[in-house]
Amino acid sequence: MNTNIYHITYAPGAKSLCLHFWGCNMRCRGCIRQKEIYDCHLEETKDAIFEGTEKSPEKPARFLEFNQVMDILKSLDFSQVRFMGMEATLDPELPKLAEALHKEFQSYNILLTNGLRLIPMEHIDEVVVSIKAYQNELHRDYTGVSNKEIFGNFAKLHSWGKRLRAESVLIPDYIDCYEIERIAEFIAEVDRAIPYRIDAYFPAGDNPWRRATPDEVKEVVGVAGKHLLNVSCLKGDEKLKYKVVRIY
Numbered sequence: 122m123n124t125n126i127y128h129i130t131y132a133p134g135a136k137s138l139c140l141h142f143w144g145c146n147m148r149c150r151g152c153i154r155q156k157e158i159y160d161c162h163l164e165e166t167k168d169a170i171f172e173g174t175e176k177s178p179e180k181p182a183r184f185l186e187f188n189q190v191m192d193i194l195k196s197l198d199f200s201q202v203r204f205m206g207m208e209a210t211l212d213p214e215l216p217k218l219a220e221a222l223h224k225e226f227q228s229y230n231i232l233l234t235n236g237l238r239l240i241p242m243e244h245i246d247e248v249v250v251s252i253k254a255y256q257n258e259l260h261r262d263y264t265g266v267s268n269k270e271i272f273g274n275f276a277k278l279h280s281w282g283k284r285l286r287a288e289s290v291l292i293p294d295y296i297d298c299y300e301i302e303r304i305a306e307f308i309a310e311v312d313r314a315i316p317y318r319i320d321a322y323f324p325a326g327d328n329p330w331r332r333a334t335p336d337e338v339k340e341v342v343g344v345a346g347k348h349l350l351n352v353s354c355l356k357g358d359e360k361l362k363y364k365v366v367r368i369y
């Protein structure tokens with residue numbers, strides 16, 4: 122059976138694997154996949170997010186079958202797997218894959234998601250929800266869909282006792298400090314201890330927004346920190362902690 126997996130990367134130093142899934146149920150105007158479809162931690166792609174977007178990348182030509190994924194992973198020493206790329210929850214094979222990874226490799230399974238679709242979570246150890254915007258009009262403008270379901274799903278995941286984290290992208294003059302503070306307040310209503318990471322926006326796609334500066338990100342971290350116990354950020358000037366290699 123085919124999966125939606127088109128790319129696999131591996132950080133040997135962290136014993137960490139990333140499975141990249143194609144396809145999404147949102148159309149974010151600043152989606153990085155409009156610029157680079159492969160892992161931006163690789164040597165050959167790491168500068169792509171800083172460059173212009175004259176040319177859209179090709180879509181993946183091939184997808185792995187379930188058994189091919191399992192065969193590839195057998196040769197690797199890993200303890201952690203991230204389901205990411207675009208939206209992994211759209212792949213009907215994901216719950217079965219997470220179960221197989223638990224059983225055969227005892228891996229710690231982390232799902233990165235936009236939160237719009239819930240799947241059976243028994244074999245997912247941690248969920249990272251990317252919350253795009255608080256105000257529904259703004260969320261619709263950015264993603265093409267309402268955020269009502271996402272907020273409900275986020276609270277549901279917490280009530281199920283799932284280990285949960287949240288992330289947002291700071292886009293100057295669009296999804297700005299005011300908006301990020303509202304998201305932080307929402308997360309705090311669910312649980313102040315949920316870790317929240319704020320990432321600097323890097324221009325991608327056809328839109329007028331500029332990159333967020335490290336100082337802007339730091340300021341927003343301070344504002345979100347008024348509501349939450351654990352706020353971190355990616356300012357965009359960090360060095361890679363581990364070497365990342367392409368497996369597929």
Ligand code: SF4
Pocket residue numbers: 145146147148149151152153154206207208235
């Ligand atoms: S949810 Fe993620 S993958 Fe989907 S369009 Fe938005 S940024 Fe891209």
